[in-house]
Amino acid sequence: MDEILLKAKKYIENLTIDSAVNLPADIVRASDRFFTWDHEKRSIAKDPYLFDYSYYNGVVFEGLFDIFEQTKDKKIFSYVKEYLDALLTENEEPELIFERAGYVDDHGADCYKTANLLVRMGKYEKRYLKVAERLYRDLTDPTHRNRKGRVNRLEYCDTDMGGNYWHLWSNSVPKYKLWLDGLYMIQPFLASYAKEISDRQEMERIQKRLDWVSTELLSSSGLYYHAGNSAFDVCPYFWLRAMGWYGMAMVDVMPLLPKSYLPARKKALDLFVLGMLRYQHSNGMWTNLVDLPISDANRLETSGTSMMVYTILKGVRLGYLNAQYREKAVLAFRSMVTEKLTDIGLQDIYFKASANGFDNYQNPQDYLTDEGKGVGPFIMAYSEMLLLKSR
Numbered sequence: 001m002d003e004i005l006l007k008a009k010k011y012i013e014n015l016t017i018d019s020a021v022n023l024p025a026d027i028v029r030a031s032d033r034f035f036t037w038d039h040e041k042r043s044i045a046k047d048p049y050l051f052d053y054s055y056y057n058g059v060v061f062e063g064l065f066d067i068f069e070q071t072k073d074k075k076i077f078s079y080v081k082e083y084l085d086a087l088l089t090e091n092e093e094p095e096l097i098f099e100r101a102g103y104v105d106d107h108g109a110d111c112y113k114t115a116n117l118l119v120r121m122g123k124y125e126k127r128y129l130k131v132a133e134r135l136y137r138d139l140t141d142p143t144h145r146n147r148k149g150r151v152n153r154l155e156y157c158d159t160d161m162g163g164n165y166w167h168l169w170s171n172s173v174p175k176y177k178l179w180l181d182g183l184y185m186i187q188p189f190l191a192s193y194a195k196e197i198s199d200r201q202e203m204e205r206i207q208k209r210l211d212w213v214s215t216e217l218l219s220s221s222g223l224y225y226h227a228g229n230s231a232f233d234v235c236p237y238f239w240l241r242a243m244g245w246y247g248m249a250m251v252d253v254m255p256l257l258p259k260s261y262l263p264a265r266k267k268a269l270d271l272f273v274l275g276m277l278r279y280q281h282s283n284g285m286w287t288n289l290v291d292l293p294i295s296d297a298n299r300l301e302t303s304g305t306s307m308m309v310y311t312i313l314k315g316v317r318l319g320y321l322n323a324q325y326r327e328k329a330v331l332a333f334r335s336m337v338t339e340k341l342t343d344i345g346l347q348d349i350y351f352k353a354s355a356n357g358f359d360n361y362q363n364p365q366d367y368l369t370d371e372g373k374g375v376g377p378f379i380m381a382y383s384e385m386l387l388l389k390s391r
């Protein structure tokens with residue numbers, strides 16, 4: 001296993017802290033430069049900074065921060081700090097520079113993933129919490145209008161969906177309001193900041209949101225639908241990365257919730273993992289569409305497998321899951337490193353899939369290398385493997 005971890009470590013460091021091109025401040029401050037994992041890239045003609053403050057950059061940097069919290073590697077800390085600082089004003093009361101993070105006001109749930117990193121960095125520098133405070137208010141205060149005049153808590157939450165936020169915000173109602181990835185983008189941030197300020201009411205809302213998803217989007221197969229409006233109105237695909245986001249949302253939120261909430265969360269987490277393990281392949285990985293066989297269009301997929309490794313290892317480490325699941329996750333990580341991590345990079349990361357009612361889940365050309373939505377979770381999975389080794 002040491003050889004596996006060393007190979008993963010070298011890959012992560014060469015892509016990030018030792019990279020000659022992935023320089024956070026230079027990239028964020030330029031309109032024509034991108035991180036090499038940013039396959040979506042920015043639309044220079046329309047809004048050159050649209051995706052600097054993006055969830056896939058957020059998961060890459062939060063994964064690095066996970067490693068820093070174990071190793072106290074100052075080079076990693078400086079790298080993460082450089083990224084966040086490039087997005088913020090240098091005022092005494094810092095704010096996001098909206099020319100570089102412009103979509104945070106009205107794009108949707110994706111905009112709030114990186115806010116969790118601000119809260120976590122706030123342990124080291126309090127000024128990051130000032131920015132997180134404003135983003136928290138944008139989401140939670142029913143009397144507050146954001147910079148675009150929107151009251152997010154009233155306009156983009158549905159009480160009949162457990163109080164969950166819509167994934168996409170716009171002037172029109174999306175076909176499916178709640179996506180599993182949107183749950184991950186918002187709830188860990190809300191839980192982190194709610195714990196910071198002892199907001200018990202928000203903790204209760206988070207519990208209700210997770211309860212709704214754990215029952216309403218669960219299918220008879222034990223898998224969870226990618227998106228839906230109710231148990232009877234769902235996007236009819238079992239997409240690996242969507243379920244991976246859901247698993248990570250649970251294990252990231254659970255340590256922050258009041259202990260009295262944990263029995264329900266542990267039950268939901270165990271149900272989720274058991275359902276996923278039924279579809280795990282012999283090498284430990286999962287296919288992009290979990291319930292369909294391996295093919296060139298439905299490959300063993302790296303981003304969602306990384307998420308499952310992270311979910312299971314963290315769940316076991318914190319005592320939420322039975323220790324017997326641990327080896328299933330270790331097998332998956334080993335296979336990813338030996339089979340998917342090559343001299344070219346981390347392969348077979350699916351680009352993106354829609355939850356708007358049509359099938360774009362099986363396009364061979366959409367399997368990419370070093371794509372941020374897979375790189376970030378892979379780094380997070382590696383961080384859990386390091387913790388396992390240190391025990």
